[in-house]
Amino acid sequence: MGIRKHSIAIALAMTCASFVGFDVKAEDVKLTVWSLDRDIQPAPNLIKEFNAQNNGIKIEYRQIQFDDVVSEAMRAYSTGKAPDIIAIDNPNHAMFASRGAFLDLTDMIETSTVIKPENYFPGPLKSATWDEKYFGVPKATNTIALYYNKDLFKAAGLDPEKPPQTWDELVETARKLNDPSKNIYGITFCAKANEEGTFQFLPWAQMGGASYKAINGEGAVRALTIWKQLLDEKLTSPDTLTRSQWDSTATFNAGNAAMAISGPWEIDRMLADAKFDWGTALLPVHQEGAQRSSAMGDYNWAIFSSTEHPEEAFKALEFFVSKDATMYKDFGQLPARSDLPVPPTGNAAKDAALATFLEQMKYAQPRGPSPDWPKISKAIQDAIQAALTGQMAPKAALDQAAEKIKSIDG
Amino acid sequence: MRRMISSVRDGRGFDLMLVGVPFAFLFALAGLPLIYNILMSFQEVDMFSLGSFIRPFVGFDNYAALFRQPETWPILTNTLVFVVGSIAGQFAIGFGLALFFWTSFPGASWLRGLFLVSWVMPGLVVGAIWNWILSGDFGVLNFLLRESGLIDGNIFWRSDPNFSLWAVIIANIWLGTSFNMILLSVGLSAIPGDLYEAAEMDGANAWQRFWTITLPMMRSTIGAIIALGLIFTLQQFDLFAAITDGGPNNSSNVAQYWAWDLSFRQYDFGRGATISVIMTVFVMFAALVYVRSTRHEVRG
Numbered sequence: 001m002g003i004r005k006h007s008i009a010i011a012l013a014m015t016c017a018s019f020v021g022f023d024v025k026a027e028d029v030k031l032t033v034w035s036l037d038r039d040i041q042p043a044p045n046l047i048k049e050f051n052a053q054n055n056g057i058k059i060e061y062r063q064i065q066f067d068d069v070v071s072e073a074m075r076a077y078s079t080g081k082a083p084d085i086i087a088i089d090n091p092n093h094a095m096f097a098s099r100g101a102f103l104d105l106t107d108m109i110e111t112s113t114v115i116k117p118e119n120y121f122p123g124p125l126k127s128a129t130w131d132e133k134y135f136g137v138p139k140a141t142n143t144i145a146l147y148y149n150k151d152l153f154k155a156a157g158l159d160p161e162k163p164p165q166t167w168d169e170l171v172e173t174a175r176k177l178n179d180p181s182k183n184i185y186g187i188t189f190c191a192k193a194n195e196e197g198t199f200q201f202l203p204w205a206q207m208g209g210a211s212y213k214a215i216n217g218e219g220a221v222r223a224l225t226i227w228k229q230l231l232d233e234k235l236t237s238p239d240t241l242t243r244s245q246w247d248s249t250a251t252f253n254a255g256n257a258a259m260a261i262s263g264p265w266e267i268d269r270m271l272a273d274a275k276f277d278w279g280t281a282l283l284p285v286h287q288e289g290a291q292r293s294s295a296m297g298d299y300n301w302a303i304f305s306s307t308e309h310p311e312e313a314f315k316a317l318e319f320f321v322s323k324d325a326t327m328y329k330d331f332g333q334l335p336a337r338s339d340l341p342v343p344p345t346g347n348a349a350k351d352a353a354l355a356t357f358l359e360q361m362k363y364a365q366p367r368g369p370s371p372d373w374p375k376i377s378k379a380i381q382d383a384i385q386a387a388l389t390g391q392m393a394p395k396a397a398l399d400q401a402a403e404k405i406k407s408i409d410g
Numbered sequence: 411m412r413r414m415i416s417s418v419r420d421g422r423g424f425d426l427m428l429v430g431v432p433f434a435f436l437f438a439l440a441g442l443p444l445i446y447n448i449l450m451s452f453q454e455v456d457m458f459s460l461g462s463f464i465r466p467f468v469g470f471d472n473y474a475a476l477f478r479q480p481e482t483w484p485i486l487t488n489t490l491v492f493v494v495g496s497i498a499g500q501f502a503i504g505f506g507l508a509l510f511f512w513t514s515f516p517g518a519s520w521l522r523g524l525f526l527v528s529w530v531m532p533g534l535v536v537g538a539i540w541n542w543i544l545s546g547d548f549g550v551l552n553f554l555l556r557e558s559g560l561i562d563g564n565i566f567w568r569s570d571p572n573f574s575l576w577a578v579i580i581a582n583i584w585l586g587t588s589f590n591m592i593l594l595s596v597g598l599s600a601i602p603g604d605l606y607e608a609a610e611m612d613g614a615n616a617w618q619r620f621w622t623i624t625l626p627m628m629r630s631t632i633g634a635i636i637a638l639g640l641i642f643t644l645q646q647f648d649l650f651a652a653i654t655d656g657g658p659n660n661s662s663n664v665a666q667y668w669a670w671d672l673s674f675r676q677y678d679f680g681r682g683a684t685i686s687v688i689m690t691v692f693v694m695f696a697a698l699v700y701v702r703s704t705r706h707e708v709r710g
Contacts, residue, residue: 074457193657238566385659
């Protein structure tokens with residue numbers, strides 16, 4: 001009994017002390033933000049700027065490692081210690097939104113003068129949407145397109161201003177550029193057994209008219225057949241099966257692959273490493289005039305439904321969004337906005353590449369949105385790998401994936 | 411009261427305390443997680459129920475679902491090949507090196523110490539370096555094999571389903587050999603020299619001395635090394651993450667990597683725990699064999 005009395009007294013004393021201690025800033029609302037941004041990336045810098053405004057809201061920042069974002073966030077949410085705001089990888093957004101872990105922002109966005117749905121590319125916005133309601137705002141975005149080595153095009157007698165437009169042309173061009181005697185593969189891309197593989201394959205399936213819900217559609221089967229053809233004819237390195245996009249594109253930069261499929265994150269390294277003239281093009285399509293599609297990466301901002309300060313948190317999001325216009329200039333990331341032109345950088349190659357990616361961005365589609373995306377993605381990866389290693393026919397592999405996805409997605 | 415105190419100071423109570431402290435320690439740090447893991451394998455667990463203790467009980471559903479998956483048996487077979495291949499390679503090369511350095515030529519102990527460098531390096535670093543060595547187009551291993559005329563075309567160690575598991579095994583053998591060598595060296599130096607002198611006088615040749623003295627005297631060391639090797643290979647994760655990611659098409663996937671993939675990539679903690687339980691059973695069986703094999707040991 002004595003101990004309990006004491007502890008009450010101590011608790012009281014501490015509460016009083018804390019009142020006294022924080023009495024100066026009693027009006028400040030404290031928010032916490034989690035993201036994986038490092039010191040040269042947007043989140044910590046925008047937060048610094050935000051705090052400098054002294055508008056009665058103070059944000060505390062915590063950086064989280066890439067692999068830990070989802071698990072940390074879920075653990076924190078399920079134990080009631082979630083932050084107010086988090087930057088979440090877009091395919092994981094629906095998992096949180098569907099479980100009510102994120103705050104429905106639809107009403108707040110409707111009255112906001114800063115965040116307007118019509119200003120966003122449709123793909124990124126869709127990834128922050130669940131059940132036709134907005135559960136977040138795209139933070140930045142990226143997509144994939146085709147890089148090609150203009151010097152090798154010329155050497156092979158191809159017109160460097162006419163990159164391949166269709167899948168057939170792509171294979172044909174790769175054949176012409178392929179030169180084993182000089183250690184040059186026609187093309188490099190990524191079919192790795194992780195999210196990167198799905199990220200690269202899904203656009204092809206979608207261009208062929210399929211979707212993750214109907215992954216065994218005719219177009220998807222043809223896409224996988226073409227991937228297999230590229231591997232079987234050794235037009236791409238067999239290590240495409242196990243190499244990341246970053247490592248694959250490194251072989252393009254080194255001149256060991258004549259074309260590469262990857263994203264805008266490669267531009268700066270390519271400018272530094274590639275000792276040749278290169279260009280970019282939209283992803284080749286199924287056949288002439290067929291629909292375009294592309295992958296969509298990067299993070300969304302979301303507010304946890306457990307927050308005690310939803311309005312202040314939304315104000316913080318509005319502030320972040322208001323800085324979209326200078327995002328590329330300051331941090332080298334593309335805002336998910338169709339209304340903001342990316343200002344010229346002064347480097348012609350870079351500007352041309354950015355223009356391609358912005359054009360490609362219009363066709364970018366999110367992965368999902370589905371609360372079970374990691375499992376769906378796994379089924380797709382398994383199919384890609386089973387077909388490309390020759391252990392299953394493309395059609396059979398995708399049929400199996402479709403069946404798995406059906407049982408997951410319900 | 412006094413009897414109790416004296417019993418704690420010197421008596422039955424003292425004995426119990428001596429046993430109790432480590433037992434409590436073991437139970438808290440190894441027993442509880444193990445029980446929790448077994449519990450999880452009978453529940454449906456995802457990220458949102460991770461914080462709570464009471465979760466939907468699904469009986470043996472996780473086990474049944476796991477064995478319905480087509481990749482389960484190939485992955486378990488891979489695990490077995492990986493464990494046996496790695497241990498055999500590590501042990502054979504490690505024993506060879508230990509015997510070699512046992513001949514104590516000038517600088518032998520220095521060289522032996524240097525070998526430990528491989529064991530000191532973090533697994534991810536080792537993995538990243540082997541990743542380059544094993545690379546299909548530009549890898550050093552392919553270059554050496556090609557130049558020495560052993561192969562005509564490049565072997566895609568990481569990406570060819572026939573080789574990917576062996577790629578990781580090769581890296582793991584390199585990683586674990588020095589540890590085996592050091593432990594075996596310790597075992598070798600503990601064998602009394604007069605045994606060999608006596609045998610030599612009786613006319614036993616080097617081969618006979620090895621089979622009748624060295625090996626029997628090393629029995630407990632070898633048992634311990636194989637048991638430790640089993641544990642180290644079953645917890646080998648970094649090399650898979652760095653070299654093949656379990657691919658292509660699960661051809662180099664093993665139980666421990668798969669458990670991680672299920673738990674932390676697909677967020678299916680129940681099934682991840684199920685694989686861990688299966689692995690635990692396997693290790694317990696191996697431990698039983700080890701304990702039985704060293705039980706009748708006679709120390710000279």
